[in-house]
Amino acid sequence: MTSEDGANATKRDETDGGALERMNANLARMDELTKRLVGALSQRQSSDQGLQGPGPELYAKAMAAYWAELANNPGKLIERQVGYWGQALRHAMEAQGALAQGKPAPAPDDLPKDRRFANPLWDEHPYYNFLKQQYQISASAIRDTVSELGGLDAADKRRVEFFSQQIVDLFAPTNFLATNPEAMQRAVETEGESLVKGLENLVRDIEANHGDWLVTLSDPDAFQVGGNIAATEGSVVFRNRMFELIQYAPTTKQVHARPIVLFPPWINKFYVLDLKPQNSLIKWIVDQGYTLFVVSWVNPDASYADVGLEDYVTDGYLTAIDVAREITKQDQVNAIGYCIAGTTLAATLALMARRGDTSVASATFFTTLADFSDPGEMGVFLDDDFVDGIERESKQKGYLDKFFMGRTFSYLRSNDLVYGPAIKSYMLGEAPPAFDLLYWNGDGTNLPGPMVTEYLRKLCLANELATTGFSLLGEDGLTLGDVTVPLAAIACETDHIAQWKGAWHTVDKMGSDDKTFILSESGHIAGIVNPPSKKKYGHYINDEGLEAETPEDWLEKAVYHEGSWWPRWEEWVRPRSGKKVAARKPGGPNHPVIEAAPGQYVKSKDRAA
Incomplete structure (x- = not known):
């Protein structure tokens, strides 16, 4: 081994050692933050169940309408179900076939564009593209089934459509660390620091809302009422x-x-x-x-x-x-x-x-x-x-x-005001932007x-x-x-x-x-x-x-x-x-x-x- 080889080996050992040290420090910090998170969650006060979602009557009406539709027009629902199975299975087989042949290219993707999947990995990586397409196929099947559901008046139909869409949005693969390529990539690149910052942001939000959760949309320290906003004489x-x-x-x-x-x-x-x-x-x-x-x-x-x-x-x-x-x-x-x-x-x-x-x-x-x-x-x-x-x-x-009205209005635009900001804050570890309108939005009464x-x-x-x-x-x-x-x-x-x-x-x-x-x-x-x-x-x-x-x-x-x-x-x-x-x-x-x-x-x- 030459002296140069030895020097390079020493440098690699120092680099690896430094990375390991940073990773251990991040893990220790996450342990501390987890304890704080548990403490913050314990401060949550009980609130009326009527504020957490629609009452059981709506679910009962939706189920009754579904069974009535099945009884009156079984062929239509069965046809839709079989169509969903066929589309999902066909896509799964195409993806598996591409991998088996050693072709990393994703299966053909002709589904509508969705800005939640803007990261190129959703299109270029076969695994993430598979997750995206399977989610979109399932989401479309749910929306179509609900939209064609009869036996409900206009108000109940609108509510069933809205709250079913809330469930669909919640389970998007972008919302979970293991199925979000951008978040996983950021965690690897930062040796876990992005997740530490994300956990810090989550703990801050839980503590600020006394055990409840509502994502902070704007930098809370960027504005002062009577200073740089609300300053007209x-x-x-x-x-x-x-x-x-x-x-x-x-x-x-x-x-x-x-x-x-x-x-x-x-x-x-x-x-x-x-x-x-x-x-x-x-x-x-x-x-x-x-x-x-x-x-x-x-x-x-x-x-x-x-x-x-x-x-x-x-x-x-x-x-x-x-x-x-x-x-x-x-x-x-x-x-x-x-x-x-x-x-x-x-x-x-x-x-x-x-x-x-x-x-x-x-x-x-x-x-x-x-x-x-x-x-x-x-x-x-x-x-x-x-x-x-x-x-x-x-x-x-x-x-x-004010927490309840703030949350209610946020869920009218859940992808823009709840899940999107939560991904940036908790998974990517980004600080909320200094945005005056969003600051005001979080300053309710x-x-x-x-x-x-x-x-x-x-x-x-x-x-x-x-x-x-x-x-x-x-x-x-x-x-x-x-x-x-x-x-x-x-x-x-x-x-x-x-x-x-x-x-x-x-x-x-x-x-x-x-x-x-x-x-x-x-x-x-x-x-x-x-x-x-x-x-x-x-x-x-x-x-x-x-x-x-x-x-x-x-x-x-x-x-x-x-x-x-x-x-x-x-x-x-x-x-x-x-x-x-x-x-x-x-x-x-x-x-x-x-x-x-x-x-x-x-x-x-x-x-x-």
């Missing part, structure tokens, strides 16, 4: 038990006399409309010369166990409107309601009309459903079993923990039990505001027909929470003679947070108003316009905002500035505020 000018009212500082010398009062949903925090200056709707409205007030709702805890929807109307909507009028010395305001806050704004306007209260000059609705005859994708959760679970859970704790139960039972399930009439603060029979103020509604084309056709029907049933409906491209958030500077999503307008018989007819005659809907809405609200007056500083004699925006309520992060 303004002041808290009023505070009560339900909300803080923020008045934003003017950026123009003159402003329109009539102020705008914006009511965001209290399921999340208001700053989705003020993430950063470039995409802040709040800043943009102020920059157009408007005095803007924004409601920042409290994050309730057990002390709010008695709070119902009427408290949000009395101590929220009506109070905020009165304070804004008093500060600006105006008789009327223009109001905006977003999502659930839009639904409640509609009920409030119906109440005000019944009382002869003309404090609101016009109303704008962002992605608002108040006619729940077709709730869209959210309908899978709008059933008695789910609402019963919410009611029992909130009665026990005094409130509904608790809900008072009586409020959420009343909202779901009366406004969603019974659809009272759109049909028989809703009772509010002593006024019975309130309907959408009582909403008579001039109104504009912005719906979003791919909205999975407030589907746009339902938003169209909501506006169609309102009693106003002055209606404008705008359909934005994109979804529930991106369609609203769509600044003109980005020139990203366009919108549709129909100059005939809502004269069409159906939303489909409306869209067929609508004209597409490039760019954001924001300027078009501003053109609509401008003539309803009065003459120009000198810009106003926040606050007034009876409502002095309490503190700088964004205030205290929005910063509450505890599961129980």
Whole structure:
């Protein structure tokens, strides 16, 4: 052996020894983390079974429908089953034959593309390609069987399809370490360090949710509310038990006399409309010369166990409107309601009309459903079993923990908001990205039990505001027909929470003679947070108003316009905002500035505020 050979051998021994040392260190760290994980899981509090999935009645209905289908049309189901067996077996034989002949090439793959299988190994490696194709064949067979299942009404059919798809998504081979080539490759390349980091991320998430699991979507340390997000200049000018009212500082010398009062949903925090200056709707409205007030709702805890929807109307909507009028010395305001806050704004306007209260000059609705005859994708959760679970859970704790609503909305897009992020975080050991929108998405709020139960039972399930009439603060029979103020509604084309056709029907049933409906491209958030500077999503307008018989007819005659809907809405609200007056500083004699925006309520992060 030459001296060079000896040196190389020594270097290899040192390299191998270093790798072994790192591997042992990683294994030791995993042992520590496993103990922490067990401890974190032991902190999990019991929650109502109604919040974990559909009730047994749905499974019973699905099984009864399946057996009825088998009895009435056995040939059809047997044919489908035999077809599935044949396709799966044929593919297995092709894959086995390729391996037996020493050909590592995968069997032919003509199945639909799926971005979960974007890694080239899913196509190039025969074993992983086999797993992928077998999963896709099985998934397709399940979906086809469920879609052709008869004997169920439309709501039950939609729920069976949704929850069966949840099971299909759960068992994708991408979700398991041993069958995910990218995760296995990363573990080998990093000598197990990726798995250590992944376990650290998992333990962090379990600890953060007190024993429950919900994947962290954004770097929790990348943003500071009031620092690099929610930073538009303004002041808290009023505070009560339900909300803080923020008045934003003017950026123009003159402003329109009539102020705008914006009511965001209290399921999340208001700053989705003020993430950063470039995409802040709040800043943009102020920059157009408007005095803007924004409601920042409290994050309730057990002390709010008695709070119902009427408290949000009395101590929220009506109070905020009165304070804004008093500060600006105006008789009327223009109001905006977003999502659930839009639904409640509609009920409030119906109440005000019944009382002869003309404090609101016009109303704008962002992605608002108040006619729940077709709730869209959210309908899978709008059933008695789910609402019963919410009611029992909130009665026990005094409130509904934000964890449950966060998880519910995440599973509407499970591959994008649950499994995909979990793979990156836990299997690949990646840190969550610094993404402001996802940070906001994880910064939810608790809900008072009586409020959420009343909202779901009366406004969603019974659809009272759109049909028989809703009772509010002593006024019975309130309907959408009582909403008579001039109104504009912005719906979003791919909205999975407030589907746009339902938003169209909501506006169609309102009693106003002055209606404008705008359909934005994109979804529930991106369609609203769509600044003109980005020139990203366009919108549709129909100059005939809502004269069409159906939303489909409306869209067929609508004209597409490039760019954001924001300027078009501003053109609509401008003539309803009065003459120009000198810009106003926040606050007034009876409502002095309490503190700088964004205030205290929005910063509450505890599961129980």
